[in-house]
Amino acid sequence: MVQDIGAGAGFAGERAAGDPLPAGKPPxxxxxxxxDRDPAFHMALDEAMVELVRTGRVPPTLRLYTWRPRSLSLGMNQAVREAVDLEAVKALGVGLVRRPSGGRTVFHDREVTYSIVVPENDPRIPEGVMDAFRRLTEGLVAAFHALGLRTAELQTPEAAAPKSGSPVCFESPGAYELVIGGKKAAGSAQARLGGVLLQHGSVPLSYDExxxxxxxxxxxxxxxxxxxERFRRTATAIEAELGRPVRVEALKAALVEGFSRALGIRFVPEPLTPEEAALAERLVREKYGRPEWTFRR
Structure with missing residues (x-):
């Protein structure tokens, strides 16, 4: 069972009764x-955290966030006009930003987004890209189990869907992504930046199809x-699987619990440091908030 957390509340990664405890005090x-921050700030803050973790000024970090306005995030190498309808983006008042990671376009609406920023040489992170991806996605699986979705699992490489020409991220689950009954229920992307691993992903409660x-x-x-039609066959969301509404705060709590179990760590809630907040704002002005970045392709 998970408990709700908010921006000012704490959660230390409690384990369910009967779960084995790690030897000694967990890191x-x-x-x-x-x-409820805008898309340029969110991507700028991910990059700012990478820089501060790289230089040891902040510890490894799990960040949870929601978007306002609801937004599209483009993969690093996507061509904008081949991925999104810009007239519809304007008409619906949707934000648009380019991620520092790869992959396809994600519609961030009724969801919680997570990002993990950790040095590549952390002992909890395997060296290979796919091994690290699998290890971190195990945290999502544990989170879904905490919500009662016990059939959530990792997609095996053998069952991974071939990439289609669609711009929609959730249309085809790749290797080691989280699936329920073969349907993709969360989407993640990873980047390695100067010796630091950034993995962030979208965990939808429901879709505005x-x-x-x-x-x-x-x-x-x-x-x-x-x-x-492909999306309906290959994607799902938490509320559709549970058959009931789920609060955003309950999903946040489940994610903290899931990553705590999968990685064997304890989370300590902290605010942004003034340095990383200032760096994020500068990156908004100089990069993520500029059309030269968004429309670079």
């Missing part, structure tokens, strides 16, 4: 909650409808 990482498929670019309506 601590920082927990930061930054809700009508808005999503209006926002993504398709060459014609037939292609849009085909992608929509």
């Amino acid at each position: 601590t990482w920082r927990l930061v909650v930054t809700d 009508a808005a999503m498929f209006r926002l993504f670019y398709f060459p014609n309506e037939a292609a849009r409808e085909q992608a929509r």
Whole structure:
């Protein structure tokens, strides 16, 4: 059972009765909650945290956040006009930003997004990219189990779906992504930046399917409808699986519990440092808030 947490509340990664405890006192990482910020700030803060973790000025960090306005994030190498319908983005008042990580476009709406920033040489992080991805995604699996979704699991490489030409991230689950009954229920991307691992991902409670498929670019309506039908077969969300509403705070608590169990660490809630907040604001002005970055491709 998980408990709700908020931006000012603490959660130290308690274990359920009967779970084995690690030998000795578990190491601590920082927990930061930054809700309802705009998309440029969120991506700028991820990069700012990478810099401060790299130089040892802040410890490894789990950040949980929500978006305002609801937003699209582009993969690092996506071409904007091949991924999103810019007229629909403007008409629906949706934010748009380019991530520092790869992958396809994600619609951040009714969800919690997580980011983990940790040195690559941390003993809890395997060396290989896919091994590290698998290890961190085990935290998502544990979080879903804490919510009662016991059938959540990692997609095996053998069952991973081939990439389609669609811009929609959730349309095809890749190796070691979280699935329920073969359907993708969370999407994550990873970047290695100067000896620091950044993994961030979207954990949706539910989808606004009508808005999503209006926002993504398709060459014609037939292609849009085909992608929509594939999405219905290959993607799911927490509330659809549980058959009931779930509070954002309950999902946050489950994510903290899940990563604590998977990594064997304890989280200590802390605010942003003035230095990383200032660096994030500078990165908004100089990079993530500028069209030269968003429309670089």
